[in-house]
Amino acid sequence: MCGTRIPELRLFRATAPEVPFERSTPKMLEPALCVVVQGSKQATLGMMPFLYEAGQYSIVSVDLPATNVLVHATAERPFLGLMLTFDMSMLSDMLLAVPVEGKRPLPHLGMMPSPLTPELVDCLTRLVSALANPQDAAVLAPLIEREVVYRLLCGPQGTLIQQIAQADSRLSQIKKAIEWIRANYASAIKIDEIAEMANMSLSTFHEHFKAVTSMSPLQYQKHLRLHSARRLIITRQLDAGAAAFAVGYDSPSQFNREYKRLFGEPPLRDAMRLRDLITAET
Numbered sequence: 001m002c003g004t005r006i007p008e009l010r011l012f013r014a015t016a017p018e019v020p021f022e023r024s025t026p027k028m029l030e031p032a033l034c035v036v037v038q039g040s041k042q043a044t045l046g047m048m049p050f051l052y053e054a055g056q057y058s059i060v061s062v063d064l065p066a067t068n069v070l071v072h073a074t075a076e077r078p079f080l081g082l083m084l085t086f087d088m089s090m091l092s093d094m095l096l097a098v099p100v101e102g103k104r105p106l107p108h109l110g111m112m113p114s115p116l117t118p119e120l121v122d123c124l125t126r127l128v129s130a131l132a133n134p135q136d137a138a139v140l141a142p143l144i145e146r147e148v149v150y151r152l153l154c155g156p157q158g159t160l161i162q163q164i165a166q167a168d169s170r171l172s173q174i175k176k177a178i179e180w181i182r183a184n185y186a187s188a189i190k191i192d193e194i195a196e197m198a199n200m201s202l203s204t205f206h207e208h209f210k211a212v213t214s215m216s217p218l219q220y221q222k223h224l225r226l227h228s229a230r231r232l233i234i235t236r237q238l239d240a241g242a243a244a245f246a247v248g249y250d251s252p253s254q255f256n257r258e259y260k261r262l263f264g265e266p267p268l269r270d271a272m273r274l275r276d277l278i279t280a281e282t
Helices: 088-097 118-132 134-153 158-165 170-183 191-197 202-213 217-235 240-246 252-263 267-281
Strands: 009-014 027-029 032-038 040-045 048-053 056-060 064-072 079-085
Touching: 009 118, 032 048, 040 079, 048 056, 056 158, 079 118, 088 134, 088 158, 118 134, 134 158, 158 170, 170 191, 170 202, 170 217, 191 202, 191 217, 202 217, 217 240, 217 252, 217 267, 240 252, 240 267, 252 267
Parallel strands: none
Antiparallel strands: 009 079, 027 064, 032 056, 032 079, 040 048, 040 064
């Protein structure tokens, strides 16, 4: 991944399907447009996999702990992709300019792939081409980004774009809850209090939270804890017990069970395998 002189635009290139630990570890994805130009990758949200192939895009709607693993990439035909993060004030302006149909239901999972349209391809091609000239990047990029958002609003994931931009939308309410859980994942949480924070009934909160993240709030917290513990074990070389307590577990045995259930191996064996992988790729 590399940044560009257009702050919202990042480009991706890889020549092999194997990826280092820090890329294959779930990370919090910010609201953005993600496009696969060549090759393919698989994203996993919770236990739900999504395959993205060349010519497809997805909208990441809220901060989600997702794993991205490249599937097809070679030296002769590298994986190519791009990510365009959304400027929230620009999204709001576009909603005022583009007529929308009343209030629509919250769409399920903002990671579903959709095919690129010729209009979107044209916009994105011009956006990347603007990188060649600093003045073009400064002057034309904001205009092209607005056109990209317009095309997305008119497409199959337009409802999701509307939800991201609307401060009073269900998606924004769930985002507030997600941000709170992220900031407090190591502490005990009370779902009824978080539902109240999101201004929803308990049943409505559960329904919409799962629609957006594919997980219940407690499963989401568990994933945050386990992934954070995994990073501590790998990067700081903590033992399993210390990592478990650091992320909020009271029982090391429960931590070991849930760690193995999610990652397929106990913490120590998983850490050794991932360190070997890092060593081999450096």
